Amino acid sequence: MTGIKAKGNSCRLSGELILHEEAPTAVDRKCGGWITFPYIIATVLGLTITGGGLMSNLIVYLIERFNIKSIDAAQISNVVNGCTSLFPIAGAIVADSWLGSFSVIFISSIISLLGMILLTLTVTLPSLTPPYCEKGSKCDPPTKIQLAILYATITLVSIGLGGTRFTIATMGADQFDKAKDQGTFFNWYFFTLYLGFLIGATGIVYIQDNIGWGLGFGLCLAAGALGFSIFLSGKNVYRHVKPKGSSFTSLARVLIATVRKRKLSVASVSNDYYLGNNIESKNQFITPSSSFRLLNRAAINTESDTNEDGSIAKPWRLCTVQQVEDLKTLIHIFPLWSTSIFLSTPIGIQSSLVVLQALTMDRHIGSHFQVPAGSFLVFTLLSTAICLSVIDRLFFPMWQILAQRPLTPLQRVGFGHILNIVGMAGSALVESRRLHAFRSHYNANQPDSTVPMSAMWLVGPLAIVGVGEAFHFPGQVALYYQEFPMSLRSTATAMISLLIAVGFYLSTALINLIRRVTVWLPDNINKGRLDNVFWLLVVIGLVNFGYYLLCAIMYRYKNVENADDDSGIH
Known part of the structure; x- marks a missing residue:
């Protein structure tokens, strides 16, 4: 593995992760690999138990403890599920672009634990919930303060759980060089994800319904805290990949460059298009495709667009042909995605x-x-x-x-x-x-x-x-x-x-x-x-x-x- 540096007791990858079949170096044996597997899988299990115990029974909790009407409770649950599915996208972008996977998981886990602490308090402190009432009787609705605390709590937990879900999978795969090992890790990751959710949605939910909400949420909090502690204990053996910047920036550059060169005629000669300083793949485009031809303007190399060494002088005015084709690919696949x-x-x-x-x-x-x-x-x-x-x-x-x-x-x-x-x-x-x-x-x-x-x-x-x-x-x-x-x-x-x-x-x-x-x-x-x-x-x-x-x-x-x-x- 090239580009790996040992810094103190931690490992950091200075460039892009490269898949290869050679034996690991001495530094590799200390950084990443299967030694990190127990730490990451245990973290996944703890965080997933927390999420399963909360999300599976959220509707019942809102109805029984906050006297929220059934359809409204279902609506709140849908919004929460949507947030926990949307935040992984934001977490992945932040991790890839700026902070790195470890920092995003660290911050998200703390936010999740804070939310679980507040959620546990809502069922242990009587002032944070409406008075209990029997089914079928007239129930007092929650006060504005109680609702505000409830929504703040759910928001914190949603951000925390969403920020770790896919980011920890990416970090786990980064620990391995070989594609086969990465595939094996993903199999165990999804198995653990299913197992954690099953434990949360059965065992934790049963405790909530039959023993008490306080104990149920307390166990969720304990599972999350234990998983987070195990995650931190493996810090010195993780391989840390430096953020490489957002890949979405290049897509935005294509759109901006197309607008800025909207008055140019679409070229038909390959020499008029910018390929970049070097061609890294045999599959890289030499000339733009004919579909969505207006975007081809972004790759037309005009005077003063490049420096003497062939590099781009104005990044928001000139793009490579490959970047243009990448955007076209997303446009082509969007209708299928929308279905x-x-x-x-x-x-x-x-x-x-x-x-x-x-x-x-x-x-x-x-x-x-x-x-x-x-x-x-x-x-x-x-x-x-x-x-x-x-x-x-x-x-x-x-x-x-x-x-x-x-x-x-x-x-x-x-x-x-x-x-x-x-x-x-x-x-x-x-x-x-x-x-x-x-x-x-x-x-x-x-x-x-x-x-x-x-x-x-x-x-x-x-x-x-x-x-x-x-x-x-x-x-x-x-x-x-x-x-x-x-x-x-x-x-x-x-x-x-x-x-x-x-x-x-x-x-x-x-x-x-x-x-x-x-x-x-x-x-x-x-x-x-x-x-x-x-x-x-x-x-x-x-x-x-x-x-x-x-x-x-x-x-x-x-x-x-x-x-x-x-x-x-x-």
Whole structure:
């Protein structure tokens, strides 16, 4: 490994991480490698338990301890989930551009712990929550001060958890030189992520519901503090990669340079375009492509644009051909990316409404155990985790034999669209049955009664959506990583997080719209028509799937070395 310097007891990489197969140097053995693995994985586990214990049961907490109406609580949960999915993008940009991964994780963890301390105080200090009231009775709403403290607490936790989620994965991969070791790390990272969320969404949620919110949140705080302590204890063995500046700057330069040279005619001779001082890759463009030709002006080398040594004299007036093509690639793939927004939106609505459904149903398994309402989301996670291994070991080989070609990323995403629609239809049918069961046993004057129907009916649709996630989320990661410019590979993997964030925000907006124009979502869902909401999601899904098919058929792979066909979903 070149460019690594040992400074005191810490390790810092002075340049870009280079993959190679040679044996590590003496410095390498002290910096990075598998010696860092226990520290990073333990940190991931602790932070994920904290997030799972909070996010899974947030709706129930808002309803039971802050007397917030059910649909409003679901809306708050959607916003929080959107924030924790959006902040990883900001964290990744700050880490890559200015502070580095270690500093972002350090700062985010402290913010998260401060939020968890405040959250624990809200359930231990009576003055921070409204008076407790029985279900069905008139409850006092929270005061403005109580709401302000609650929202400040949730904001801190969201920023903290979001800032560490993907940044710690990037830091973990930076500890290894070989791509094989990085792949092994990512497998363990996602396994630990699933395990931590399962512990938080089952064990911690059970304690919150059956023993006490104070103990439950206290355990979340303890798990986060322990993970953070382990993270700090490994500081001297981590390999620290210096920030290299934002890759988005070059994209902005293309746009600015295009505007500044808008009066120039697009050149047709390759000598008129700027390639840079050296060509680092055999795949680098020599002349710009014909698509979006107006952007080609940014690479036209005019007088005084370069210095005598061939370097750029005016960075915001001249760009390389490769930078222009990188921006074009993002423009080409944006329509495909946009089709996945309405994959995340129905999932966000389902994940919040299913908790409200479970609260009204019989959640007993046997005579003594009752499944917490917030734990039902685990069934989606379990089906995704199980299906990922089945797809890899069984479905892919069978598809290869029958179709005589591997399943492409676009085809994987297409299967995810279909399964998502089927899952929403299943939720609509289950809700229709739930409403029928309620109306068969109670009248309109008993809206708070428990529906005599097992909540296990909710598992089927959740599992189908989970199987869909096993197809479309990895398919999107593979597509973006394959097609994005090399300089934006880390951003490519974080695009999924951005999709989830936008999906949750849109789910909040869509629920608000439904509440304004219909009577389907009253505060008590036994008086409403949640089934119509799910059928609306089915219609939206079908329209979006048609849009996806159109985009997929028209799309042309840019990196044809990794694609079996250079176009479409074939």
